[in-house]
Structure formats: C-alpha cells, structure tokens
Amino acid sequence: xxxxxxxxxxxxxxxxxxxxxxxxxxxxxxxxxxxxxxxxxxxxxxxxxxxxxxxxxxxxxxxxxxxxxxxxxxxxxxxxxxxxxxxxxxxxxxxxxxxxxxxxxxxxxxxxxxxxxxxxxxxxxxxxxxxxxxxxxxxxxxxxxxxxxxxxxxxxxxxxxxxxxxxxxxxxxxxxxxxxxxxxxxxxxxxxxxxxxxxxxxxxxxxxxxxxxxxxxxxxxxxxxxxxxxxxxxxxxxxxxxxxxxxxxxxxxxxxxxxxxxxxxxxxxxxxxxxxxxxxxxxxxxxxxxxxxxxxxxxxxxxxxxxxxxxxxxxxxxxxxxxxxxxxxxxxxxxxxxxxxxxxxxxxxxxxxxxxxxxxxxxxxxxxxxxxxxxxxxxxxxxxxxxxxxxxxxxxxxxxxxxxxxxxxxxxxxxxxxxxxxxxxxxxxxxxxxxxxxxxxxxxxxxxxxxxxxxxxxxxxxxxxxxxxxxxxxxxxx
Numbered sequence: 210x211x212x213x214x215x216x217x218x219x220x221x222x223x224x225x226x227x228x229x230x231x232x233x234x235x236x237x238x239x240x241x242x243x244x245x246x247x248x249x250x251x252x253x254x255x256x257x258x259x260x261x262x263x264x265x266x267x268x269x270x271x272x273x274x275x276x277x278x279x280x281x282x283x284x285x286x287x288x289x290x291x292x293x294x295x296x297x298x299x300x301x302x303x304x305x306x307x308x309x310x311x312x313x314x315x316x317x318x319x320x321x322x323x324x325x326x327x328x329x330x331x332x333x334x335x336x337x338x339x340x341x342x343x344x345x346x347x348x349x350x351x352x353x354x355x356x357x358x359x360x361x362x363x364x365x366x367x368x369x370x371x372x373x374x375x376x377x378x379x380x381x382x383x384x385x386x387x388x389x390x391x392x393x394x395x396x397x398x399x400x401x402x403x404x405x406x407x408x409x410x411x412x413x414x415x416x417x418x419x420x421x422x423x424x425x426x427x428x429x430x431x432x433x434x435x436x437x438x439x440x441x442x443x444x445x446x447x448x449x450x451x452x453x454x455x456x457x458x459x460x461x462x463x464x465x466x467x468x469x470x471x472x473x474x475x476x477x478x479x480x481x482x483x484x485x486x487x488x489x490x491x492x493x494x495x496x497x498x499x500x501x502x503x504x505x506x507x508x509x510x511x512x513x514x515x516x517x518x519x520x521x522x523x524x525x526x527x528x529x530x531x532x533x534x535x536x537x538x539x540x541x542x543x544x545x546x547x548x549x550x551x552x553x554x555x556x557x558x559x560x561x562x563x564x565x566x567x568x569x570x571x572x573x574x575x576x577x578x579x580x581x582x583x584x585x586x587x588x589x590x591x592x593x594x595x596x597x598x599x600x601x602x603x604x605x606x607x608x609x610x611x612x613x614x615x616x617x618x619x620x621x622x623x624x625x626x627x628x629x630x631x632x633x634x635x636x637x638x639x640x641x642x643x644x645x646x647x648x649x650x651x652x653x654x655x656x657x658x659x660x661x662x663x664x665x666x667x668x669x670x671x672x673x674x675x676x677x678x679x680x681x682x683x684x685x686x687x
Contacts, residue, residue, distance in 0.1 A: 319363065319367075322367075323356060323366070323370075326352070326367075326370040326373075326374075327353075327356070329373075329374065329377075330349060330352050330353055330370070330373060333349070333373070333377050334349055338408060338411065338413050338426070339413075339426060339427065339428035339433075339434075339435040340392060340394070340406045340408060340413040340415065340426040340435045341380075341408065342433070343392045343393065344390055344392065345376065345380070348372060348373045348376050349373065351369050351372070351373070352369050352370045352372070352373040355369035355370060383408075384408065384409070384410060387407060387408065387409040387460075388407075388408050388409075389405060389406065389407050389408075389453070389456065390405070390406055390408075391403070391404070391405050391406070392404070392405070392406050392415075392435070393434070394406075394415045394417075394426055394434065394435040394436065394437050395434050395435070395436050395437065396417070396421070396422045396437050397422070397436075397437065397438075397439060401434070402415075402417040402418070402419070402421065402422060402437070403417070403418050404416050404417040404418045404453075405418075405453050406426060406435075407452055407453050407460075409460060412425065412460075413425065413426040413435070414426065414449045414452065414453060414460075414461070415435065415437050415453075416449065416450055416453035416454070417437075420450070422437050422439060423437075423439065423440065423446045423449050423450045423453070424437040424438045424439040424440055424446070424449070425437070425438045425440075425461075426438075440461065445461040448460075448461055449461050482634065483634075483638075485630040485631060485634050486602060486630075486631055486634035486635050486638060487602060487605065487606065487631040487634075487635065489598055489599075489601055489602035489605060489631075489635045490602070490634070490635065490638060492598055493595060493598045493599065493602075493635065493638050493639055493642055494638075496591050496594060496595055496598065496642060497591070497595070497638075497641075497642040497646075499587070499591065500587065500588050500591035500592075500642070500646045500649070501645075503584045503585075503587050503588055504588055504646075504649040504650075504653060506584070507584060507585065507588075507653050508649075508653060508656075511581070511653065511656045511657065511660065514545075514546045514547065514660060515544075515545020515546030515548075515549065516545065516546055516548070516663070517544040517545055517546065517548050517549055517552075517667070521540065521543060521544055522544065522667065522670075524540050525537060525540040525541055525544065525552060525556070525671075526670065526671070526674045528540050528556075529556070529559065529671065529674045529675055529678055530674055530677065530678045531678075532559070532678055534556065534557075534559045534560055537556040537559055538553060538556040538557055538559075540556075541553040541555070541556040546660075547573075547577040547581075547660060547664055548663055548664050548667045550573060550577070551570050551573040551574055551577065551664055551667070551668060552570075552667060552668070552671055554569050554570055554572075554573045555569060555570045555668070555671055555672075555675075559675065563672065563675055563676055566672065566675055567668075567672050570668045570671070570672070571668075574661070574664050574665065574668065577660075577661070577664060578657075578661050581657035581660055581661065582654075582657055585650060585653055585654055585657065588646050588649055588650040588653065589646075589647075589650045591642065591643075591646045592642075592643045592644075592646035592647040592650055593643070595638075595639045595640070595642035595643040595646065596636075596639045596640060596643045597639070598635070598639050599635045599636040599637070599638060599639020599640060599643075600635075600636065600639070601635070602631060602632065602634070602635020602636065602639070603632040603633070603635055603636050604632075605631065605632075605635075606628045606629065606630070606631030606632025606633070606635065607628065607632050608628075609628035609631060610628030610629055610632070611628075612628075613628055
C-alpha cells in the first residue's frame with residue numbers, strides 16, 4: 210500500500226513538471242486559454258489516474274490488512290507458544306534440579322543408613338553370647354561383607370543388611386521365652402563336644418550329645434569357642450540335663466552371670482597355692498618347721514617347770530633362820546623347778562660365808578639362764594630370715610615375669626600371672642612365718658625371763674635370811 214501511494218505522488222509530480230515545462234516552451238503569443246485548457250485536461254487525467262490509483266490502493270489495502278492481521282495473530286500465537294515452551298522448559302529445569310537434589314539426599318541417606326547398619330552389625334556381634342556366635346556367623350559375615358562386594362547392587366546390599374536386622378529381632382523374641390539350638394563347646398578337658406544349647410536371657414546351658422558333660426557355657430580369655438563350666442551341685446547338673454533333653458524343667462540360674470565360677474576358679478587348694486610360690490617355698494617351710502619345733506620344745510620345757518609355793522619357801526626360810534643345815538637342804542630339795550635347785554645349792558653351803566653362798570647360787574642362776582635361753586635366738590633368726598626369703602622369692606618372680614614379657618609381650622596377662630604369683634606368694638608365706646615366729650620368740654623370752662626373775666627374787670630373799678641368821682650368831686660369839 211505504501212508503494213502504490215508513492216507511485217501516484219511521483220506521477221502527479223511528473224505531470225506538474227511537464228505542464229510547467231510546456232508552458233515555458235510555448236511561444237509568447239499563444240493564448241492563455243489554450244494553456245488553461247491543456248492544463249485542465251491534464252489535471253482531469255491526473256485526477257482520473259489518481260482516482261484509479263486510490264481505488265487500486267483500496268483494493269490492495271484490504272488484502273494486505275487481512276494478511277497483516279493474520280501475521281500478527283500468528284505472531285501472537287507463536288509468542289504464546291514460546292512463552293508456554295519457556296515456562297515448560299523452566300519447570301522441567303527446576304524439576305530436574307529438584308530431582309538431582311532429591312537423588313543426592315537419597316544417596317546421603319543411603320550412606321547414613323549403611324553406616325548405621327555397619328555399626329549395628331558390630332554392636333550385634335559384640336552383644337551375642339559366646340554360644341550364639343556359631344549360630345549367627347553366616348548372616349553376620351554376609352551383612353558385613355556385602356558393602357565391600359562390588360558385584361552386588363545397592364538393593365542387594367541393603368537386603369543382606371536388613372536380613373540380619375530381621376534375624377536379630379527374631380533372636381530377641383526367642384530370648385524372652387528361651388531358645389534351643391545345636392552347637393559345639395569345649396569341655397574342661399579341652400575336647401570339643403557336639404551337643405545342644407539352651408539360652409534364656411544371658412544364661413546358656415550346654416549338654417553334650419553323649420551326655421558326658423553338662424554345665425553353663427561361658428567365654429574364656431583367648432578362646433572363641435564356648436567353654437563348659439560343670440555344675441558343682443549334682444542336682445543342678447541333673448536339672449540342666451532334663452531341661453535340655455525334655456525342653457521343660459527347672460533352670461539352674463546363676464545370678465552372678467558366671468562371676469561365681471570365675472571367683473571360684475581363683476580359689477586354689479593349699480598345695481596348689483604353695484606350688485605357685487616356686488622353689489623358694491622350700492627353705493621358707495624348712496625354716497618355719499624348725500622354728501615351730503624349737504618353739505614347741507621350749508614351750509613344753511617352760512610350761513612344765515615347777516614353781517615353789519610360798520608356804521614351802523617360808524618353811525625353808527625358817528630352817529635357814531634356825532641355822533639347821535640338814536633341814537634347810539631337805540626343804541630346799543622339796544621345792545620344784547630351777548628355784549628349788551638353786552636354793553638347794555645355797556642350803557648345802559649354809560655354813561659357809563655369805564659371799565660364797567651368793568656366788569654358788571649365782572653360778573646356778575647363770576647355768577639355768579643359759580638353759581632357758583637356749584635355741585631362743587634361732588626363733589628370732591627365723592623371724593628375721595623368713596621375710597628375706599620372701600623378698601628373694603619376690604625378686605625371682607619378678608625376674609621370671611620380665612623374662613615372659615620379653616617372649617610373649619604384655620598382651621596376655623594370664624601368661625604373666627605365674628611370675629607375679631610367685632613374687633606375691635613367697636612374700637606372703639615369708640610374713641606368715643615371720644610374724645608367728647616373732648610373737649613366739651617374744652612370748653618364750655618373756656617366760657624365760659620370768660623364771661630367771663623369780664630365781665633372783667627367791668635368791669635375794671634367801672641371802673637376806675642367811676644374813677639375818679648370821680648376825681645373832683656373831684653377836685653371841687662376841
């Protein structure tokens with residue numbers, strides 16, 4: 210439409226230019242009317258042509274307008290489709306991002322659950338009774354090794370782990386009312402026996418298939434197999450055997466959960482306890498036996514020593530006062546014990562000077578003192594030497610312990626217990642020998658000093674009486 214209008218304007222301009230040029234080329238004498246007529250004709254022709262152009266313009270404008278509207282409608286539709294497609298693309302991009310985030314979140318959850326499953330497997334294995342390890346070994350190994358198996362899909366890995374969880378829940382259900390299963394255990398002699406377990410809570414009872422051993426199943430240090438601890442009471446053993454065989458009966462329950470057996474195993478017999486002390490126990494017991502024998506002999510000797518009565522001693526003093534030597538000797542010999550022997554020596558020299566009587570009695574006192582104190586120093590030496598022998602055993606035991614540490618290291622305490630036992634037991638028995646020996650030496654020494662003191666007391670009284678009896682005789686002679 211714009212092109213047609215421009216063409217019309219160009220034609221009109223050309224016509225006007227041509228008219229002007231024609232007018233200029235007319236001769237000056239041509240009439241103005243002719244020019245006007247030409248111009249009017251040309252104007253009419255131009256107007257006719259303009260009208261034709263306008264009609265043509267109108268005719269061409271309508272299709273073009275219709276085409277323009279159609280194109281604009283098509284453009285609008287295309288824009289709507291573009292916007293729709295853009296919104297759809299943006300939505301799909303957002304959904305894809307959300308989906309990726311969801312996948313990453315699910316992967317993190319799967320990793321977290323896998324870690325939880327691994328921790329659960331470890332805790333489940335540690336909480337099993339030693340008798341159940343054989344029973345649940347296969348599902349535990351399958352669940353533990355599943356994450357490391359590249360040939361398994363994630364679903365298969367989770368199936369293996371969830372299977373173990375189901376097994377653990379079933380185990381809890383069975384423990385409430387008790388469960389029974391077959392297995393093997395080590396008897397006290399070290400032989401592996403096949404039989405049946407009955408597990409109720411934390412307690413397990415085992416009965417061998419041949420009926421040779423019945424007891425509680427417990428774990429021993431350094432062993433992965435359950436160890437059978439036989440019942441000390443025959444009634445408990447019979448009840449446990451009936452329970453395993455008949456699936457009903459009385460359950461011998463240990464409230465200490467096996468600690469009673471462990472404590473009982475630490476109680477050795479006296480002979481076993483002595484044997485753990487090693488070779489140093491021999492001189493300790495020899496010394497103890499000798500000290501006890503000497504103490505017994507000395508105690509018997511001191512216990513049967515006679516003690517003079519005060520009444521008989523006064524009669525002796527009366528005989529001394531009367532200067533009756535035969536009567537004094539007779540009454541002195543009638544007195545019991547070393548006191549009577551000493552006084553008899555004095556009475557036999559009653560007619561001698563006082564100094565001589567005193568020396569004779571003192572000689573007898575010294576002799577008696579030596580007899581009373583004989584072998585008592587050996588008891589004192591035993592009391593002093595026994596702890597030293599115990600210390601010697603301690604040193605040798607510690608040396609043996611360090612020798613075992615050099616060979617086996619410090620991981621197994623049970624291996625080192627022999628050297629430690631030797632060190633402590635020798636010290637124990639050294640003190641056991643030393644303390645009674647020291648007390649016996651003090652007791653016997655005190656008893657011996659008591660006898661000597663009594664002899665000195667009676668001797669002093671006897672000499673004083675001799676002195677008093679000698680004064681009247683001297684005065685009478687004067």
